[in-house]
Amino acid sequence: MRVAILDDEPAELQRVEQTLRQIPSPVEQPWSLHCFERGEDLLRQLRRETFDLLILDWQVPDITGLALLRWAREHLESPPAVIMLTSRDAESDIVTALNCGADDYVSKPFRPNELKARVTAVLRRHGLQKSTTQEVQSFNDLIFDDAELTVTRAGKPINLTEREYRLASCLFANLARPLSREYLYERFWTHEEMVSSRPLDTHIYRLRNKLGLTADRGWQLLTIYGYGYRLESVASTTDS
Known part of the structure; x- marks a missing residue:
């Protein structure tokens, strides 16, 4: 499971990464987590690499998470799933992100168990977490x-x-x-x-x-x- 995490705070990046590693993954698809502190660096990777999921902080100084969400939906032939993870929790912000194509919206400070459940649900909806009965x-x-x-x-x-x-x-x-x-x-x-x-x-x-x-x-x-x-x-x- 190839995941890109964008947050300009290193401590928050580490916390998200540690939380995701607690989610069981299929043997043939282990977690491959890629952390970015700059939106430009993630954009560069999106142009040439494949990711299953993006977890984006909205308020990043150079290219915001919302701008990256819009870019992915407009330019990628098969865009990855996207979860916004941000301290912006106004209803208007949530509506804006969801209307731009976000699959889910999680407010900071996040609760680890909630984030794990939401990530699992999004991946399941995108067919990236197989049902154990589907053989x-x-x-x-x-x-x-x-x-x-x-x-x-x-x-x-x-x-x-x-x-x-x-x-x-x-x-x-x-x-x-x-x-x-x-x-x-x-x-x-x-x-x-x-x-x-x-x-x-x-x-x-x-x-x-x-x-x-x-x-x-x-x-x-x-x-x-x-x-x-x-x-x-x-x-x-x-x-x-």
């Missing part, structure tokens, strides 16, 4: 079984390693959403593996072949130059 999902003719870590097509199993399965599951769970290389590396590889080779490109190549991620089967796995990858559903040639 089998279908995408066209592909059936994903999270309990067995297997993919089948027409009842026939497709031979995938565990890492290939988790990477494929992530791509399908984020259909049409651009995912940065850093986002995928943080989720599925250790730092040592990242510097030793180009494992992501190899796995993408294998998944294209093994899962048949081609237009005639209704899929397009695009390489976004200088950024990462995006899996899209397209009209298959057999449908025309």
